[in-house]
Amino acid sequence: MIAVVIVAAAAIWLSAMVADDNGNGSPIRAQKNSSGTEDLFLYKSYPEYALGFSIEYYGTYKVLSLHDPWGRADEDYTYLLVQRGEEIPAGYSDAQVFFVPIEKSVTLSPIHLSQISQLDESRSVKGHNGVDLVYDEEIRRLAEEGAIEEIGSGTSSMGTMLNTELIIELEPDVVFCVANGNREYDSHYKLREAGLKPVVSAEWMENNPLGRAEWIKFIAYFYNREQKANDFFEGIKENYSAISAKTKTLDYQPRVFSGIDYQGTWYAPGGGSYVAMLFQDAGADYALSNDNERADSPIDVEVVYERAHDADYWINIGYNDDINALLALDPRYANFGAFKSGNIYHYNARVNAFGGNDYWQSGILRPDIVLKDLVSILHPELVPDHELYYYQHVGSPHGGAA
Amino acid sequence: MKLNGSWLREWFGKTTFGILLSLGILGALFLLDIMLGSVNIPLDALVSILTGGEVKETWATIFWVWRIPKAITAVFAGAALALSGLLMQTFFRNPLADPYILGISSGASVGVALVMLSSGFCGIGAVLAGLGLLGDVGISFAAMLGAFAVLLLILLISAKIQSNVTILVLGIMVSYISGAIVTILLQFSDESSMHTYSFWTFGSFSGVTWDQLPLLLFLLTAGFVVSFLLTKPLNALLLGEQYAASMGMDYKKVKNAIMVNTAVMAGVVTAFCGPIGFLGVAVPHFCRSLFVTADHRVLVPACVIVGGIIALATDIISHLPGTDIVLPLNAITALFGAPVVIWVIVRGTRFGRGVIT
């Protein structure tokens, strides 16, 4: 009897603590997990679709592991995220240590900015490489106010153009980078040498559109913003799944091809790639997927013509802006059926004056919108109220210049 | 590639027979280049296409739109590069000279880089667009401008300074400077432009359309004709500048004619096909050895034909018949050319030194 009372009191006491929900990830009171040690992390987040990272929670710290960040598994990265004020645990001599939540960050890729902005942590960003290319309004405003400094050349993605001294001055807790595994061009090697703390993110390695979007959780770990990340991602997942469910039951699958050639060689995304998966989920028949390779293979333009000459839609035209640019590049594109019928679409609807394309920024976070765009092109009857967001129609219906 | 096989030499050594045989091989390879590719068009379909009979529409389109221009381009480009290489090897009396020794392709690459990589930088692309020269045409135009700028520089300097070594060194310096400029431009460019530029450097015969073909053919044919008119002075040059002059050759005129001709042929090919290497170095040696002569009256037509043959062969290989994939052309020409060059160096005293003092 008395045991019941004690347990009830404990339960009430416990629930009182749990009830404090300011959601900012800073635990008010310590929790105790099943093994009896402290568990400071109220909200946990685990990757469901993303294959490139994994997380382990150990009460006072998290171990974040990157798997094969650029497709050649010669380096693995481990990040040790320790709650501020806690001791650094032993046994992780290889890992880079960060104290979370971080307060100041520098970003080298606009996708990081989109992710951070989504997590309401834009104020933490002190410097970015290529501010002009950022599409996000809020970030641009912050940059104009001087809260975010330009730390690179503005347009180049090569690490050698970074103003390392300026980054050091900003004293960031972390520098978010992207890498290719090329020691000469990757920024993180040099940043590490300079005593900074680079973190490599590899969302571009994911083929699954949801997997790519899920990397917001990767960033969230550093800010203890797991709950926000979870909520956000659940929403995306729901939207995405809802639409792709609709397309699965369709009989008619329009044929689609993508990309452009240069001097006879067409670099087509493989059947297992990000682009191809989006097409598949949008209910399209990707004409160039004869294998499930992820990579872009250099295909003979004649093969592409043979397979895609009667394809219904040409989606994604590389770096060309419109039909005129396409024709100027190679007048022989006019032979393609999709060109003649004018069904050409490209993801350049949201491009700022400096060429920064939101498709590669917020678009990575919103595969549901991208999918909706595609479905709107291919099966408009399924999403009658949707207006194209990232995509636009670049070929006129009569096959001439738009 | 042992050409000690004397039976081979015997056949080709008899010049007329050799030329006719080469023409035959050229024809055969031309046919193969049209038939083979990632999409195979069988012979009977080919005949149908030509006679207007019933044939799969995609095949007909591929044939007319892509295959034929590509095959014709390959023949002429290969011929032009081989001829330019021959001219440069004779003129500089250097067995390792190639068509680009004057810095022609380096100049062209600067032109191309300026258009492809500058975008916001200095807006050369915009200027050309304003002139109505968009996309591919603009790039070819810029490449030719670059090539001729280098030619002008070389002509001006060689008018003042007599020495051939000076011209050689100048060509090398132009290459270095051009490389530096292109590197700087690459530094400031974005990834997709960098990729496009690097694709250009792979070289390709497939980029030429029917509209562009007449200009290409006209300019290159002019180059062939001029080269043929130069056979007598070229033969004299085999003995060296001093002997040639003592035999009554107008060295200055001949020098300028050779350089301009080379620049036109190499510049035009680079402009339309990108910088294609190795054909210019290797084919003249191949011909010299096969036809067993240094007489340009044989070598000029031989290089034209054999240049075309080798170009067609490398094109067929790069399209890897039976697969979907295309390999960069320059990789294949290197695979052919490098062993020939090594062989030339190793045989040195006998065949290679055929053209040096």
Next chain:
Amino acid sequence: MNRAAVLTCTNLSIGYQNQKTVIREISKDLNLRLNRGELVCLVGPNGSGKSTLIRTLTGIQPPLSGDVVLLDKRIADHSADEKAKNLSVVLTTPVQAGFMTAFDIVALGRFPHTNWAGRLTDDDTEIILSAIASVGAGDLTHRFIHEMSDGERQKVMIARALAQEPVLMVLDEPTAFLDLPHKIETMRILRSIARSTGKAVLLSTHDLNLAIRCADRLWIIDQHGTLISGIPEDLVLSGIFGSAFGIHGVNFDPVRGEFTIPIEKKGTFALTAQKSVEKIWTWYALERIGYLPAEGEREDITVTIRKDNGNAVWELCTGTVARECTSLAELIECISACDEGDDSH
């Protein structure tokens, strides 16, 4: 006999000129003639200006002042074609050109005479073959030049110059890289060309001995740029060689017509023998080891040569020794040994 002149120069001054300011004048007031049928050799020490003279006479280099007249026109006034029909050259270094037969190379000599395509008529072919025959290279006709020796190559180059059918052939040290037998052969060929075809031939050479014996006329330039012209024998007798080439420790022997190393005299000898080859070479051998013939003084050694069954025997008699030697080597060794013996006393 006054042979017809092919090339004349009057008051010629040669040297290097750099943008109108004279930098170096090598020779001046040259008045020279090259006549038909004459072989003229140009000799002189290194750096005396032989090459400059040759270049000026062939019109490659302009003179500082004065005129060079080829046939009836100043050389600068000839068109390249005209000049080529009248003047051909052979340079020092044999040409390396692969896959060219001797015939091909000699055929190039017809350059100024053929049409724009270089087509050879039957006449051309005949001229080529006869040029090859003149130099004795008939068996080389269809062999590749890169498979020939230097001597054979130079022969081909001479044939080429012949095939050009000039009135004047100029050769710039054509025998420099050849061995002695080929040097001699080349001179023989050139002399025969001059005599039989009536061409004027000018060549510069370092081979003084050959030049003295073969040339119809010698031009000697000394270090100061002074040029003396004359027939070889006159020049030898005039003693010009010693002064023109003046190197310390080297003398010109007018008797033998060649440069010799001066003898360090050790003693004198008296040689008794019949006029024979053995007598001459014994004399040379004794000179070489330092013994000159005694003239009006008592000799130090006596050597008598006699024939014994057809073999030569040398009888040596010095103040201390009397010996019979069966070979010159023995004789010389013996004398040298005696010398050392004497010295050690």
